[in-house]
Amino acid sequence: MRDFTRKDFLNLFLGGGALGLVASTVYPVLRYLLPPEQVEAEPDALKVGAVKDFAVGTSKIVKFGPKPIIVIRDVKGNFHALTATCTHLDCIVQYSKDADLVWCACHGGKYDLSGKNISGPPPRPLTQLDVRVAGGDVTVVKTA
Amino acid sequence: MNELGTALLDWLDERLDIRRGIEWATHKQVPIHRWSVFYYAGGVCLFLFLLQLASGILLLMYYRVGADSSYESVRYISSKVAFGWLIRSIHSWGANIMIFCVFVHMFSVFLMKAFRKPRELTWVTGCVLLGLCMAFGFSGYLLPWNELAYFATNVGTDIIGQVPVAGHWLLKLVRGGNDVTGATLSRFFGLHVAILPALLSLTIGAHLTFVQVQGMAHADESPKTMPFFPNFFLRDVMLWLVVLNAVAVLAVFFPWELGKKAEALASAPAGIKPEWYFLSQYQFLKLLPGKVLFIPGELLGIIALNAAGLFWLLTPFWDAVVPQEKKEAAVRLVGWGGLAALLAMTIWGRFS
Numbered sequence: 001m002r003d004f005t006r007k008d009f010l011n012l013f014l015g016g017g018a019l020g021l022v023a024s025t026v027y028p029v030l031r032y033l034l035p036p037e038q039v040e041a042e043p044d045a046l047k048v049g050a051v052k053d054f055a056v057g058t059s060k061i062v063k064f065g066p067k068p069i070i071v072i073r074d075v076k077g078n079f080h081a082l083t084a085t086c087t088h089l090d091c092i093v094q095y096s097k098d099a100d101l102v103w104c105a106c107h108g109g110k111y112d113l114s115g116k117n118i119s120g121p122p123p124r125p126l127t128q129l130d131v132r133v134a135g136g137d138v139t140v141v142k143t144a
Numbered sequence: 145m146n147e148l149g150t151a152l153l154d155w156l157d158e159r160l161d162i163r164r165g166i167e168w169a170t171h172k173q174v175p176i177h178r179w180s181v182f183y184y185a186g187g188v189c190l191f192l193f194l195l196q197l198a199s200g201i202l203l204l205m206y207y208r209v210g211a212d213s214s215y216e217s218v219r220y221i222s223s224k225v226a227f228g229w230l231i232r233s234i235h236s237w238g239a240n241i242m243i244f245c246v247f248v249h250m251f252s253v254f255l256m257k258a259f260r261k262p263r264e265l266t267w268v269t270g271c272v273l274l275g276l277c278m279a280f281g282f283s284g285y286l287l288p289w290n291e292l293a294y295f296a297t298n299v300g301t302d303i304i305g306q307v308p309v310a311g312h313w314l315l316k317l318v319r320g321g322n323d324v325t326g327a328t329l330s331r332f333f334g335l336h337v338a339i340l341p342a343l344l345s346l347t348i349g350a351h352l353t354f355v356q357v358q359g360m361a362h363a364d365e366s367p368k369t370m371p372f373f374p375n376f377f378l379r380d381v382m383l384w385l386v387v388l389n390a391v392a393v394l395a396v397f398f399p400w401e402l403g404k405k406a407e408a409l410a411s412a413p414a415g416i417k418p419e420w421y422f423l424s425q426y427q428f429l430k431l432l433p434g435k436v437l438f439i440p441g442e443l444l445g446i447i448a449l450n451a452a453g454l455f456w457l458l459t460p461f462w463d464a465v466v467p468q469e470k471k472e473a474a475v476r477l478v479g480w481g482g483l484a485a486l487l488a489m490t491i492w493g494r495f496s
Contacts, residue, residue, distance in 0.1 A: 090302035094411030105412040123434035
């Protein structure tokens with residue numbers, strides 16, 4: 001093994017300095033590019049409108065905290081609430097009155113009214129939320 | 145050349161050795177054979193890039209980036225500014241035709257085996273240029289902030305989010321947050337008007353330098369050639385005029401739609417499709433089930449698409465190790481097979 005010379009020391013010193021310079025330049029730039037976390041609290045419950053606002057066989061998309069949800073009044077008049085973001089690639093789903101199910105126009109994924117993925121590419125179900133109807137108002141409540 | 149011109153050239157030559165540069169640029173010869181027409185494709189791509197640069201700069205005079213101003217400013221350009229509709233349509237049509245020409249150029253180079261030694265790096269830079277053009281298309285698509293663009297960006301960026309380990313981090317980096325918002329628009333704008341033009345210009349510079357250094361590839365044994373300058377170049381310019389007219393005619397008779405403004409709380413519209421150059425990938429991802437064994441379908445699809453892209457990029461290197469007697473068959477199979485698969489998936493995606 002050869003001796004560790006003064007030149008080796010200087011190379012190590014300069015190389016380390018160069019690495020430090022690169023790291024101290026790149027790190028702030030990367031951190032700058034990552035936006036700060038904006039935490040928006042998810043509510044436990046949200047009033048989404050009056051029963052009369054929901055005709056039978058229609059749906060409405062509303063924000064539940066940071067994410068959209070779809071509130072459906074199916075052809076039998078029952079209410080359902082599901083997260084509205086397709087689990088495949090992030091499109092917003094819609095309610096199909098004719099088929100009485102939820103589908104995504106982007107890649108043709110289908111879910112039943114409980115949120116279960118029944119055909120097409122979605123890998124996971126939509127999350128179901130509880131719907132409470134009281135005093136003529138429709139309220140969506142986070143499932144415990 | 146008149147006296148003044150000669151004097152100016154002499155003045156420059158004394159200082160910059162310019163005659164040597166001109167001599168270097170004019171030694172190139174273009175082979176003449178039955179496939180020579182494909183030698184024009186690269187030049188057309190370059191011309192269309194310059195057209196995009198010019199029309200893009202003109203759009204920048206009025207475009208105002210922001211979730212509350214992007215859509216409105218594009219509508220203003222299209223409806224109020226004199227010839228604004230024409231400039232915008234030329235930019236949109238030019239983008240699509242440019243990507244089409246890049247595909248024509250790439251497949252013709254592949255099938256003429258012009259990627260072989262010593263042109264491996266020319267092929268690689270060409271593939272990088274295709275990737276940059278698609279990134280241009282993807283980032284520019286969002287800028288009008290309309291419904292179609294909004295959902296296309298949701299899907300496209302979510303695909304980036306599927307990358308194992310770094311996916312969530314990359315998604316935030318690209319979107320400027322967890323969702324597609326005005327922050328995403330700002331990032332895409334920066335990418336589209338600053339970062340990508342710089343990268344594309346540098347890569348085009350490298351690509352053209354390689355072509356100049358190595359000369360044109362001969363697709364067959366024909367010894368006939370023509371000088372690049374002025375003979376081939378003048379034909380090039382003539383074709384550029386034809387292409388400019390074609391873009392103008394399309395822009396006038398089929399002006400680009402603006403559609404509805406993006407709405408974060410609206411369902412994706414029925415019949416939503418990406419631009420034609422992403423249709424094949426779209427159709428492929430659509431065919432995959434939610435899960436294949438225990439792996440999520442879209443993750444498997446994205447890995448497969450990336451592997452195919454890498455295989456294509458590394459063409460000169462796998463071709464070099466194929467035994468001599470199988471070389472032709474391998475290139476024909478991959479080239480025509482790839483083209484057929486791309487066309488079939490695109491047409492299927494269009495009509496499905």
